[in-house]
Amino acid sequence: MKLLKITPRLLWGILLSMIASLLNLYLPLLVRHFINLKQFAWSGLSKKVLLLGGLILIGNLLVSSLSDYLISSEGDRQVRQLRLRLQKQVLRLPQKYFDQQISGNLTSRIINDVNVLRSFLTETIPAVVTGCLTILGTMLITFSLDWKLTLLMLLVFPIDGLVTVPLGKISEVIADQTQSSLAALTGVTSESIKQIKTVKLNKTEEDVFAKNAREINKLYRLSLKGDRIAAMIGPLQSMLSFCLIMAVVLYGTLRVKSGSLSTGTLGAFMMYFFQIIGPINNVALFYSDRKQMLGATRKISEIINETAEETAGKEQLAVAPGSSLLRLDQVSFAYQDLPVLEKVYLEARSGEKIALVGATGAGKTTLANVITRLYPVAAGRISLNGQASTDFSLEQWRGFFSVVLQENTIISGSIRDNLTLGLNRKVTDQELWDALALVRLEEYAKKLPKGLDSLLGESGKQLSGGQRQRMQIARACLRDFKFLLLDEATSNLDADTEKIIMTALDRLKRTKNCGQITIAHRLATIANSDRIYFIKNKTVVASGSHEELLEKVPDYRRYVHEQQLKEKR
């Protein structure tokens, strides 16, 4: 049990609840005393017994309240710590991990499985500790009162065990399946909401509903199973306990009549009987509760034990100001077993614009991902000014690049939130407006009632595709960087707007003396690059200016020709 900790606060809570149990053990003895009194008068012994009883009840109340609070607040504290730890870990897991996960499932693990651990810490452990104490104490006291009646009462153990042990075994399985099923349901639900447009446009509401309904029904069947068991076992347990109580009462009454047992002792036995039923159940269920806890621990540990990206731990390396040279030498990369890049070379300098060109699926985005170290290379070397990329901390290395991804990276929040995402410096409103002007979004933003603070909706739902791309370019330009990396960043823009933005970026490149790496299809976007890297068959097959490549590389000529045909259409 490494995820949960037995802390002093928890121990104090358990100690107090043990004291409460001891007080509870004393009460029946007082009742026995009271019943056995020869006469009742508000004086002497009766008064003492009643006062003591009252004191014990009040003491019990105080001790129990304090104990409950200590234990639950400790549970809450540990849940919080575990959730924080999980969040931190999840944010540091490598991209590769997320490629294989359904985000909803992961979310459910982080939120729901932690609750299983909490209930083990705050319910099972205290209940079992105090339960054992109560059972042991009861046995000691009742044996000393009357061993024959105690033996009869002891029958409660096998009878209760008959019922709770199988119940525990089944509920253990059900609980484990319920957690998995809940994770799956969260997964499909969040995906169908995220992809609602795709669902609507492909008219696949019924299929998606059927898929979600399958998970809901699975969960329902699991609950029903649990309900059925509870419905059978609960009343059966009550009935058996009732029979046993009757047996104790009958036998006890006979003994009272024969004069070998006092009425008070019989009364005390009844109270002890009721007191130990709960603890016996709790102790009997310990094994299955523990199994549930271990299941949740295993799943959470899987996340915690995943190897995280090494984000910290390296000192900032000094990088000479001014011009930089980014270089890839013999770089190879594969997704699991699928080789995508083999022996790629590439150079990008400050003040230069280079382009990566190739058919879809050629590996351009992958190359960009490898450059920014979203994925580690399998072989080869990436370096900045001769210094290997892996000598830099991830944080410092990623700081060299400002990236506009092919996919939508607008977050829910305002224009300001989106533009300043990840910026660790203060920016003035004027800077933000300038960035919007650069991508020609100034007019649009000015018309919004809240200006820079207008909300854009989840993933920028309230923007058009082109506006979204321009917003991402504006965001990229506001950052400090050595290389601007644009992956199909202007593909949704009309040719004129694209030209204006590219010209603005050229100007930015010169004033900031940064490099620009562009991935694009449109010939006008790439033709004026200082160097074009033509990617085919997993590698860079040729590089040079547009004219050079046109002249020397037939494959490139063919690519350009096909592209021209597409653009004419």
Ligand SMILES: Nc1ncnc2c1ncn2[C@@H]1O[C@H](COP(=O)(O)OP(=O)(O)O)[C@@H](O)[C@H]1O
């Ligand atoms: N996360 C991933 N896991 C596995 N394979 C991937 C992943 N991303 C891309 N690929 C595969 O890698 C190849 C190159 O993809 P990509 O770099 O996106 O191409 P491009 O950007 O040139 O269109 C494709 O065959 C694609 O299926």
Ligand SMILES: [Mg+2]
């Ligand atoms: Mg791509």
